[in-house]
Amino acid sequence: MMKDIRAFFDARDVVEVETPLLSHYSTTDPHLDSLCTRFREQDCYLNTSPEYAMKRLLAQWRQPIYQICKAFRDDEIGPNHNPEFTMLEWYQPGYDMMQLIDEVAELVRTVCRQSEVEHVFECLSYQQAFENVTGFDPHHVTAEQCFQYSVDNHVEIPQGLEAADDVNDWLDWLLTQLVMPAFKTDGFTFLYDYPASQCALAKLEDGPGQARVAKRFELFFGEVELANGFYELTDADEQLSRFQRENQERECAGKEVSCIDKNFIEALSSGLPDCSGVAMGLDRLLMVLSGAASIDQVLSFAWERS
Amino acid sequence: MATYSTNQFKNGLKIILDGDPCSITENNVVKPGKGQAFNKIKAKNLRTGRVLERTFKSTESVEAADVDEMNVEYLYSDGESWHFMEPTSFEQYAADEVAVGDAVKWIKGQELCVMTLWDGAPLTITPPNFVELAVAQTDPGLKGDTAQGATKPATLETGTEVKVPLFVNEGDILKVDTRTGEYVSRA
Numbered sequence A: 001m002m003k004d005i006r007a008f009f010d011a012r013d014v015v016e017v018e019t020p021l022l023s024h025y026s027t028t029d030p031h032l033d034s035l036c037t038r039f040r041e042q043d044c045y046l047n048t049s050p051e052y053a054m055k056r057l058l059a060q061w062r063q064p065i066y067q068i069c070k071a072f073r074d075d076e077i078g079p080n081h082n083p084e085f086t087m088l089e090w091y092q093p094g095y096d097m098m099q100l101i102d103e104v105a106e107l108v109r110t111v112c113r114q115s116e117v118e119h120v121f122e123c124l125s126y127q128q129a130f131e132n133v134t135g136f137d138p139h140h141v142t143a144e145q146c147f148q149y150s151v152d153n154h155v156e157i158p159q160g161l162e163a164a165d166d167v168n169d170w171l172d173w174l175l176t177q178l179v180m181p182a183f184k185t186d187g188f189t190f191l192y193d194y195p196a197s198q199c200a201l202a203k204l205e206d207g208p209g210q211a212r213v214a215k216r217f218e219l220f221f222g223e224v225e226l227a228n229g230f231y232e233l234t235d236a237d238e239q240l241s242r243f244q245r246e247n248q249e250r251e252c253a254g255k256e257v258s259c260i261d262k263n264f265i266e267a268l269s270s271g272l273p274d275c276s277g278v279a280m281g282l283d284r285l286l287m288v289l290s291g292a293a294s295i296d297q298v299l300s301f302a303w304e305r306s
Numbered sequence B: 001m002a003t004y005s006t007n008q009f010k011n012g013l014k015i016i017l018d019g020d021p022c023s024i025t026e027n028n029v030v031k032p033g034k035g036q037a038f039n040k041i042k043a044k045n046l047r048t049g050r051v052l053e054r055t056f057k058s059t060e061s062v063e064a065a066d067v068d069e070m071n072v073e074y075l076y077s078d079g080e081s082w083h084f085m086e087p088t089s090f091e092q093y094a095a096d097e098v099a100v101g102d103a104v105k106w107i108k109g110q111e112l113c114v115m116t117l118w119d120g121a122p123l124t125i126t127p128p129n130f131v132e133l134a135v136a137q138t139d140p141g142l143k144g145d146t147a148q149g150a151t152k153p154a155t156l157e158t159g160t161e162v163k164v165p166l167f168v169n170e171g172d173i174l175k176v177d178t179r180t181g182e183y184v185s186r187a
Helices: A002-011 A051-061 A097-112 A126-134 A143-152 A167-182 A236-252 A262-271 A282-290 B097-105
Strands: A035-039 A042-046 A065-072 A084-093 A121-125 A188-195 A204-206 A212-221 A224-231 A275-281 B003-005 B014-017 B020-030 B038-045 B051-057 B061-063 B067-077 B082-085 B092-095 B112-118 B121-126 B130-138 B151-156 B161-165 B173-177 B182-186
Touching (some): A002 A097, A097 A212, A097 A275, A121 A126, A236 A262, A275 A282, B014 B061, B020 B051, B092 B112, B092 B121
Parallel strands (some): A121 A188
Antiparallel strands (some): A065 A084, A084 A275, A212 A224, B003 B061, B038 B051, B067 B082, B130 B173
């Protein structure tokens, strides 16, 4: 699989890069927690993805790059999660979201060509996917309405998820309970145009309706998430204010506030080329290829035995 | 009140669900890619043995159950309570019928059992995996019968009935697996 991936990028003149796994900065994403270690009495962090460092390279070199590296996330363990995992991340200057989606599908097809996996790809907007299953428009729904919908349709409501919570928590829950189970079980699904409030590092655009949408996509095989990509936000001020907002969310959730990566914001200010980028979990792709039901079947030594 | 956050969840952790102490047997993180995580757990109710399924929004906290396990020796029963002793401190505990449960079928005295305590009171008694008990009553054995699989009922000295091979006689000491209630061998 690794050979195929490297050959794929070689043929497209995408340069392989290597960036530090250990950083002075952690992530502000309120749903991700970095693993912390110490260097000379100072806290430092293992990367949750190489995104910031790769974008710094991209701002400097302005050419397509890819990396295969380890990423680390605290509190992620289960059949699809290991705290340490292998990530493939790449950036294509000049690509918009749909062009990158095509390239992701191309890569997956290449890697799967000798396996029994059917390379059928379905492409669904977040709105279509929700409307197909629930009948409501996720861009205009409130948490209260999601709560009522769950009660009316006997959807399990997790302990701690309240009608007054952020609507995104509800959308995330209903996505896992209703929308993802409706995906083709033995095929690939791209979900794109996420709600603007789930933009992370993606550009916002006006969607087909009145709603603003995030140019963000995810790739699933069955219900397993394989990749997350963005038509990348290049505006440094907007990025900084998103990070600050995320830090406020962290504070509200009682989590440690992260130090914002100044080097990354500086790189954006100096000018990130218009580009799209994507991160793919290679352990999970290997699970798909080998038909493994659990991530520890594709790891030499999973966390419990590491 | 001690609590556990969902990021402390792991197999064997003791928490209170629906007012009963439970032990987590499965803990899975459910995450829609990026975004809010949820913990789906299976937990065994330590009182009833029933398995519950629950989902929590991650970072929720759950009340911890003060549950201990210790090895105790079975002493005697006075008809209402079953008395056990911790063999190093000699401290004695009285377990009621509910706590003793099925263990009563296999213990006659001096067996080393595992006792689960909740807030200091006996909750369940688990007998040793194998016990040796004498046959109190069974039909006469058939000499030379080696037919595989043929069995007959036998009543043990604790009053429990088990299926035994035809060659077993009254007074024989048998080794029995308490988890399945099956005859293993003659002791």
